[in-house]
Amino acid sequence: MSHKYVAVAWNPRKKAFDAFLAAGVLLYLAVFVGGSLAALGADAPSEEILLLRGAGSAALVLLHVVLAIGPLTRLDARFAPLLYNRRHLGVLLFFLALVHAVVVSITYFGFAARDPLYNLLSVEGGDADGPFGVFPLLGLMALGALALLATTSHDFWQKVLGPVAWKSIHMLVYPAYALVVVHVALGALRSEHGSALVVGLGAGAGLLSSLHLAAALRSRRVDEDARASEDDWLDVGPAERFPLDRARSVRLPSGARLAVVRHAGGLSALHGVCAHQAGPLYEGRVIDGCLTCPWHGWQYRPEDGRSPPPFEERIASYPIRVREGRVEIREVPNG
Amino acid sequence: MILRQRQIHVVAWLVIPVVVAVALWTALATRTEVATEAAGWATKERAP
Numbered sequence: 001m002s003h004k005y006v007a008v009a010w011n012p013r014k015k016a017f018d019a020f021l022a023a024g025v026l027l028y029l030a031v032f033v034g035g036s037l038a039a040l041g042a043d044a045p046s047e048e049i050l051l052l053r054g055a056g057s058a059a060l061v062l063l064h065v066v067l068a069i070g071p072l073t074r075l076d077a078r079f080a081p082l083l084y085n086r087r088h089l090g091v092l093l094f095f096l097a098l099v100h101a102v103v104v105s106i107t108y109f110g111f112a113a114r115d116p117l118y119n120l121l122s123v124e125g126g127d128a129d130g131p132f133g134v135f136p137l138l139g140l141m142a143l144g145a146l147a148l149l150a151t152t153s154h155d156f157w158q159k160v161l162g163p164v165a166w167k168s169i170h171m172l173v174y175p176a177y178a179l180v181v182v183h184v185a186l187g188a189l190r191s192e193h194g195s196a197l198v199v200g201l202g203a204g205a206g207l208l209s210s211l212h213l214a215a216a217l218r219s220r221r222v223d224e225d226a227r228a229s230e231d232d233w234l235d236v237g238p239a240e241r242f243p244l245d246r247a248r249s250v251r252l253p254s255g256a257r258l259a260v261v262r263h264a265g266g267l268s269a270l271h272g273v274c275a276h277q278a279g280p281l282y283e284g285r286v287i288d289g290c291l292t293c294p295w296h297g298w299q300y301r302p303e304d305g306r307s308p309p310p311f312e313e314r315i316a317s318y319p320i321r322v323r324e325g326r327v328e329i330r331e332v333p334n335g
Numbered sequence: 336m337i338l339r340q341r342q343i344h345v346v347a348w349l350v351i352p353v354v355v356a357v358a359l360w361t362a363l364a365t366r367t368e369v370a371t372e373a374a375g376w377a378t379k380e381r382a383p
Contacts (some may be wrong), residue, residue: 167340171343174351178350178355181358182358185359185361185362186361186362189363190365201355201359202355208351209349212345213348216341216344216345278340
């Protein structure tokens with residue numbers, strides 16, 4: 001949430017998370033390169049090739065992790081701390097992909113006998129001096145998309161672009177993922193005899209797809225449908241169905257969703273979508289007297305939809321009443 | 336707008352497994368053609 005724009009500050013938790021992440025990646029690269037050299041002995045590829053494979057595989061694993069965090073958080077709130085740090089994971093995976101691309105460029109393109117640009121852009125298969133087929137170009141396209149995502153992974157760009165445009169840009173991660181998988185399949189996978197990479201890529205894509213579709217199915221579920229009652233009021237169900245301090249989703253006839261929540265001050269109905277990243281406020285809880293978005297913790301007062309001072313965000317609130325034990329709301333928001 | 340993004344999201348995750356399956360199938364089907372040069376690729380010496 002913002003009062004005036006203030007860049008995201010580092011805090012001890014973020015520093016600890018980043019240190020853990022950096023140590024994990026360095027350990028992975030050390031084990032990958034060192035383990036390959038020790039296991040393969042004289043048959044081991046050169047150090048550059050082990051480094052580019054290590055960086056590439058680490059980026060691929062992190063890409064799967066980044067893509068799994070969103071649906072996991074939707075399915076189980078205990079994963080929310082990972083969502084809080086997801087941007088750092090994304091930026092780190094871009095740097096790993098960049099290391100992979102730089103070492104590939106030096107090793108295979110910079111020192112190849114043929115023109116590097118011809119080798120990169122030609123889709124024809126060649127020999128060990130290139131061209132190498134279409135897969136390097138697919139990798140370059142994926143790297144471009146990841147670069148755009150990494151550079152805009154900051155609150156500054158979210159503020160400048162607005163949540164909808166920012167989210168639209170960041171949906172580029174889906175084509176980027178598809179490009180990466182095809183890049184790996186047509187590149188590294190074809191040059192190996194083992195089945196581990198085939199199984200890993202297939203299982204990774206299957207798992208991610210299942211998680212995202214399961215989360216989408218769950219988010220389609222609506223707790224209550226609002227039905228016409230009398231005058232302009234809509235019936236949204238018996239009052240006892242609304243638990244204390246936990247929002248329930250209510251779908252209006254227009255299709256819009258509201259977050260209806262019972263709190264210490266009574267019942268309130270707020271716009272169901274968070275002003276930050278369009279998160280599901282209707283899945284939120286009341287924390288410190290405010291309805292709190294499960295994605296990044298943005299808060300709104302149930303009484304009027306305003307963020308607590310000094311923040312200035314506001315979402316619409318709706319008239320709500322209890323009549324004969326049933327909760328009723330109006331579709332037109334409060335002024 | 337948000338609804339449209341949700342629909343794109345669902346379509347994307349229905350399409351991606353198909354893309355992955357086709358890529359894996361293509362890679363496996365053409366694997367033997369490149370397998371012989373794979374060792375050369377992996378241990379390629381730098382040109383002077």
